[in-house]
Amino acid sequence: MAIKAEGVTRAAEARKKEQAQYWVYLDGEFKRYADARLGLMTHALHYGTGVFEGIRGYWSPEHEQLFVLKLREHFARLQRSVKVLKLKIPISLDELCKTSIELVRKNNFRQDIYLRPLAFKSSEEIGVRLHNLRDSFAIYVTPFGNYVDIERGIRCMVSSWRRVDDNAAPARAKITGIYVNSALAKTEAMENGFDEAIMLTHEGHVCEGSAENIFLLRDGKAYTPPTSDNILEGLTRLGMIELLRNELKVEVIERSIDRSELYVADEIFLCGTGAQISPVVDVDHRPVGDGQVGPVVNRLQKLYFDIVRGRNDKYRHWLTPVY
Numbered sequence: 001m002a003i004k005a006e007g008v009t010r011a012a013e014a015r016k017k018e019q020a021q022y023w024v025y026l027d028g029e030f031k032r033y034a035d036a037r038l039g040l041m042t043h044a045l046h047y048g049t050g051v052f053e054g055i056r057g058y059w060s061p062e063h064e065q066l067f068v069l070k071l072r073e074h075f076a077r078l079q080r081s082v083k084v085l086k087l088k089i090p091i092s093l094d095e096l097c098k099t100s101i102e103l104v105r106k107n108n109f110r111q112d113i114y115l116r117p118l119a120f121k122s123s124e125e126i127g128v129r130l131h132n133l134r135d136s137f138a139i140y141v142t143p144f145g146n147y148v149d150i151e152r153g154i155r156c157m158v159s160s161w162r163r164v165d166d167n168a169a170p171a172r173a174k175i176t177g178i179y180v181n182s183a184l185a186k187t188e189a190m191e192n193g194f195d196e197a198i199m200l201t202h203e204g205h206v207c208e209g210s211a212e213n214i215f216l217l218r219d220g221k222a223y224t225p226p227t228s229d230n231i232l233e234g235l236t237r238l239g240m241i242e243l244l245r246n247e248l249k250v251e252v253i254e255r256s257i258d259r260s261e262l263y264v265a266d267e268i269f270l271c272g273t274g275a276q277i278s279p280v281v282d283v284d285h286r287p288v289g290d291g292q293v294g295p296v297v298n299r300l301q302k303l304y305f306d307i308v309r310g311r312n313d314k315y316r317h318w319l320t321p322v323y
């Protein structure tokens with residue numbers, strides 16, 4: 001046990017050393033991670049006044065190419081999020097895309113990666129508000145693998161934590177502070193022996209996972225909550241709607257979903273940039289369908305991974321090559 005703990009510590013230290021050397025972008029300059037320092041009183045750290053994105057890049061050994069998935073769409077969403085928090089990013093959408101690609105190139109990553117742009121209130125002072133504060137903008141990039149187990153399927157619980165309401169803190173904008181809601185739900189689920197939480201809205205409708213949108217399949221049709229049910233307007237969600245309709249010829253219906261519909265669904269999956277396509281095989285100790293990964297989710301996963309690794313020309317427009 002002691003030997004294992006020592007190994008874990010050594011691996012963590014090695015990772016930290018490596019991370020210190022990554023190039024990051026902060027307020028108009030490329031810097032080493034170790035040199036990009038923020039003050040203890042940074043507003044966003046105390047009050048959650050930041051917005052962010054999570055963007056994946058997939059390495060393709062066949063093409064010897066790194067493909068960034070839906071790069072422009074992510075930055076377009078970031079531009080919508082900043083409006084909500086009255087933040088300003090001083091560079092254009094084109095420049096945001098260009099800078100990200102330049103950053104990945106500078107790091108010379110030739111493996112799967114994750115990009116994390118972050119716009120935040122950076123004044124170092126006390127006082128909760130959005131106005132009369134300095135804004136900063138950063139991009140961080142790191143090698144990244146699977147965020148949840150996407151092969152065997154995951155077990156979920158309906159969270160005792162409700163999703164934040166649009167009139168309390170709008171989930172439509174990817175606001176750092178709102179992720180306390182997700183963290184409460186995720187930890188509750190994991191401490192109860194599940195892999196992930198499914199949150200409900202205040203009205204009791206199925207909303208989303210801690211960092212994923214949700215779909216269920218029943219009698220050959222797919223259902224997903226509408227964007228007016230306090231979800232993040234997920235880009236993977238949009239991609240899934242497109243693939244279900246156009247490739248699998250499955251009708252997709254966006255409507256409010258009752259909790260008990262989770263218990264009688266044939267298939268359920270969560271989707272998001274981090275989680276990718278995660279089949280759900282059990283909800284609240286009730287097997288989904290026969291408790292195995294279902295055929296529609298299987299097909300969607302295959303299609304998705306072919307697309308993101310550049311093996312499907314029809315959807316090449318989802319990808320931006322780095323090199």
Ligand SMILES: Cc1ncc(COP(=O)(O)O)c(C=O)c1O
Nearest residue numbers: 211212213232234235236272273
């Ligand atoms: C709360 C929440 N819902 C849904 C998603 C999925 O969004 P996307 O597919 O754009 O990554 C995410 C991931 O970013 C999320 O954090």
